[in-house]
Amino acid sequence: MDNILFQSTIFLAAMVIAVPLSVRLGLGSVLGYLIAGIVISPILNQAGVDPVELQHFAEFGVVMMLFLIGLELDPKGLWDMRDKLLRLGTAQVLVSTVAIGALAYWLGLSWQPALAVGLIFALSSTAIVLQTLTEKGLLRTTGGRSSFSVLLTQDIAVIPMLAILPLLAIPSPAVFSPDGAIQRPSVTAAAAEAQEAGMSLVDGLPAWGVTLITIAAVAAVIIGGKYLTRPLFQFIHMARMREMYTAVALVIVVGIALLMVLVGLSPALGAFVAGVVLANSEFKHELEANIEPFKGLLLGLFFITVGASIRFGVLFSNFAIIIGLTLAVMIIKGLILFVIGWVYGLKGRDQWLFTLGLAQAGEFGFVLISFAVTQHVLSQSLVEILLLVVALSMLLTPLVFIIYDVLSSYISESGETEREADEIDAPEEIIIAGTGRFGQVVNRMVQAAGKRTVVLDNDLATIQLMRRFGYHGFFGDPTRPELLHAAGLDHATVLVVAMDDKEDAVQLVAYARQRRPDLHIVARAYDRVHVYQLYQAGANDIVREMFDSSLRAGRYVLENVGLTEYEAHEMEMAFYRHDRQVLRELAELWKPGTPLAENNAYVERARELNNTLETALATQLDAAEAPLEDDEEEDEEDHASPAATPASSKVAMPE
Numbered sequence: 001m002d003n004i005l006f007q008s009t010i011f012l013a014a015m016v017i018a019v020p021l022s023v024r025l026g027l028g029s030v031l032g033y034l035i036a037g038i039v040i041s042p043i044l045n046q047a048g049v050d051p052v053e054l055q056h057f058a059e060f061g062v063v064m065m066l067f068l069i070g071l072e073l074d075p076k077g078l079w080d081m082r083d084k085l086l087r088l089g090t091a092q093v094l095v096s097t098v099a100i101g102a103l104a105y106w107l108g109l110s111w112q113p114a115l116a117v118g119l120i121f122a123l124s125s126t127a128i129v130l131q132t133l134t135e136k137g138l139l140r141t142t143g144g145r146s147s148f149s150v151l152l153t154q155d156i157a158v159i160p161m162l163a164i165l166p167l168l169a170i171p172s173p174a175v176f177s178p179d180g181a182i183q184r185p186s187v188t189a190a191a192a193e194a195q196e197a198g199m200s201l202v203d204g205l206p207a208w209g210v211t212l213i214t215i216a217a218v219a220a221v222i223i224g225g226k227y228l229t230r231p232l233f234q235f236i237h238m239a240r241m242r243e244m245y246t247a248v249a250l251v252i253v254v255g256i257a258l259l260m261v262l263v264g265l266s267p268a269l270g271a272f273v274a275g276v277v278l279a280n281s282e283f284k285h286e287l288e289a290n291i292e293p294f295k296g297l298l299l300g301l302f303f304i305t306v307g308a309s310i311r312f313g314v315l316f317s318n319f320a321i322i323i324g325l326t327l328a329v330m331i332i333k334g335l336i337l338f339v340i341g342w343v344y345g346l347k348g349r350d351q352w353l354f355t356l357g358l359a360q361a362g363e364f365g366f367v368l369i370s371f372a373v374t375q376h377v378l379s380q381s382l383v384e385i386l387l388l389v390v391a392l393s394m395l396l397t398p399l400v401f402i403i404y405d406v407l408s409s410y411i412s413e414s415g416e417t418e419r420e421a422d423e424i425d426a427p428e429e430i431i432i433a434g435t436g437r438f439g440q441v442v443n444r445m446v447q448a449a450g451k452r453t454v455v456l457d458n459d460l461a462t463i464q465l466m467r468r469f470g471y472h473g474f475f476g477d478p479t480r481p482e483l484l485h486a487a488g489l490d491h492a493t494v495l496v497v498a499m500d501d502k503e504d505a506v507q508l509v510a511y512a513r514q515r516r517p518d519l520h521i522v523a524r525a526y527d528r529v530h531v532y533q534l535y536q537a538g539a540n541d542i543v544r545e546m547f548d549s550s551l552r553a554g555r556y557v558l559e560n561v562g563l564t565e566y567e568a569h570e571m572e573m574a575f576y577r578h579d580r581q582v583l584r585e586l587a588e589l590w591k592p593g594t595p596l597a598e599n600n601a602y603v604e605r606a607r608e609l610n611n612t613l614e615t616a617l618a619t620q621l622d623a624a625e626a627p628l629e630d631d632e633e634e635d636e637e638d639h640a641s642p643a644a645t646p647a648s649s650k651v652a653m654p655e
Contacts, residue, residue: 031395034304034307063267064298089150120368124333124360128394129360147354162371201213226277229283230282256271306391306395356401366390443471457473458475481511495522509537524542531544551572551576582609
């Protein structure tokens, strides 16, 4: 018991110290976990803790991660990925296996262990890559989706790899048993253990029997997820105990993983299939909320064990060889990935993300190496070097993503953005830059009023989708001066800035204000700080994207707790006017580059203004109870100026 508490304290303390520091320095959480493992490895050695043993337990975090990823995909989304799974992923696995295996053969290994080495290093790290892509918001990019497709293909490929490795075994010499009988090593240690424990549903079956049992297990996961989840959650709901939802979520994932192990499949693959089946379930968000904390902790533990498993004694005694092999593997895989990405149409940032992100070895490499040893495919001396190469390549991966971040600032985002911008042949008096959800609503409303617009966006897919629904837009980067002038900037009346990128939006407002001091600029802001930036850049009307909808929601709340519709409306208007006044004053105190919490004048004035809010609202509520005639006169005064309407959260006034 004491030993368990000691280990838990060491691992948790390493997490809470190293990871926040790593994230604060911009290195990402994965590198923080790996460094934490390296730092505590001497302590674990002194305590007699084997990180590799813990690694097998922590790998369940990968299973949970793939389950959560499956929840984000519906079967249609998975079907849409079939081309990348079958072509992109398969090409990467096969070409990488052959190339790295050829290098191992050239370095002196016989063809059997050389092929085994190729199989091991053809795999990439699902845990590190997906965690980093998610943190950086890159999973939904073209490069991120392509990387995920390859990783999923690799996870599936582990199954045939485990079947191939025993065929590569080097025959062991015959030995004599104590009774004089001749014997040869046969079954693996893992197989013997499974046989002894009776934990296999396919052991001893013919090939057709194994196939039937495997298909039945996958079918059970699909059918159970579709038809048994609802009754199970309804049954659990009867207890009305929050912890039961967590328990049932864990039962689903752990049970599916166990079933996959019993039939010889990858538990991660089974969990992913279950996640896809449950993607359209009404319990999807409940499952996500309950699994996410366990996934994060187990993945963190896995990364720590990877760092702690690095044997520095072996590393330093073979330093040049191990570093050279690590870099050789990553460079070969990187070149292969670059060519494959180019062949399948990846360009710009997407191609580099695909290339750099998957160049490492993966956690399944540890599994294959251990299996190859028990099958007498690899020697123990070679295994120690291979384990270090796998671990070091994973350790270097967060650094590679940092290199990608640097490169991405100098290269185009994708092949789409490299396409020539559309030629604008009909400039209009209203220009809308950006046509996401916000810009689309503005455009539809303005056109419905009979006004013509010029819509610009650098997302080709969005422009094409608009055209399918009858709305005309032009592809191109709205921040490019020549495109703006072609759209009619010199003669336009209104410019609407509805771009997702905050910096691009500020840059566009500043340029438009410089060229057209008389132009009316309506800009969407992400948050208060973005409001201040747009205010200084020269926007006239600044609309915080969530503000007006939040006001409406607050009004509905008041209407359902005793206030009349009129009183709730007046409270909404009072809050709007107070918040607008607060933003006006605080915008003058805001200092670019200084965090709000460190701007003493800003903080002090914000606290003073917030203290007046309750008084202002109480006064407005009293006024709402006054005779209706007085209120109507006040409303006429309020609406006499366009600046008083709640249609937008205005901050800046026209110059």
